[in-house]
Amino acid sequence: MKLSRRAIGWTVIITILVVVFILVYFTFDPSKSGFFPKCITLQLTGYRCPGCGSQRAIHSLLHGDFAAAWRYNAMLVVALPVMLTYGVGDMMRARWRRFHYWLTRPWLMGTIFMLIVAWWVLRNVYGWYVP
């Protein structure tokens, strides 16, 4: 595979960002530290957004605590592998064309859209979150 200089540059930058991200979220507990950003939607509206609890969930995941992560934000636990799949699918688009084709079926993307909206509504209705 021929990699352009640009591709290598991006790979390095993204790798560094991901490593920093993981280190920060591994070291600090968002439920105790004060410097993590608070959810805008929650502060403005008082309702939980689909992503509320993600930071604590990531912290729990990095410590191997799946149960806690599931309580903080169940959808994040499900969505991470999905996002990874889509990310790889996008990057390998030229090579795995059939794979990319199936990933981008409109009905599949529509299902993802509906699932996020449903999760958003239901977690507020049923209180599926940790304050």
Add this chain to the structure above:
Amino acid sequence: MEQYWINRNGQQSGPFDLEQLRQLQLDGDTYVWYNGLEDWEKLESLPQLVAQLQQPGEPPTVPPAQADDNVDVTPESHDVAMNEENEEPEVSVPDVPTAPPAEVPAPPAIPATPQQAVPVGIPVGIPTGMPVAAPQAAAQPAPAQAAPAEDKCPPTNLVWAIITAVLCCLPLSLVAVFMSIKVKTCWEKGEAEQAQKWSDRGAWFIIASIIAGIVVQPIVTFIPLLFS
């Protein structure tokens, strides 16, 4: 004019132009190959071509160059453009309905990988427009001027839309998820320009919502402190 090769029931024929292809009344499971495809594809997996076959008389719509991917390959596409010039005399007579070329062109064999299909040692710049030149030029990656294939669809930005919606607490970017669906549906209807527009809109929407998030975040965090 784009040229197409087909393979029906193991019988390979071509090159055809779009008009001839229409008259052939191909099934969805006919294998098709043209300049820009890595390998033979079933017709049904090339919605863009199917759309073109359904609207007679219209020239094939070439989608606007894809902002992201094409930057890296610009030098190569120059090469291919030069090859294309050399083919010109041969390409410009597709009006003659059949007249199979003396030397049967060799698109990739059905099970072959593209690498195997490249005829080694044939000089690239044959000026006489031998039909051999067409598949050979195509065996190199020729993204810039190839016919719209599935992999020329503008990026859907779906990953970024989900990341901003779920990880960044910006549910507004769910609109961008909707836009990425629009990209695909427009693309499969053959509306390449519309697809590109939705792709751009989605990208800008995501960027805008991230910037808005960064701007609003401190405001929302500090204003309650003033009142407490």
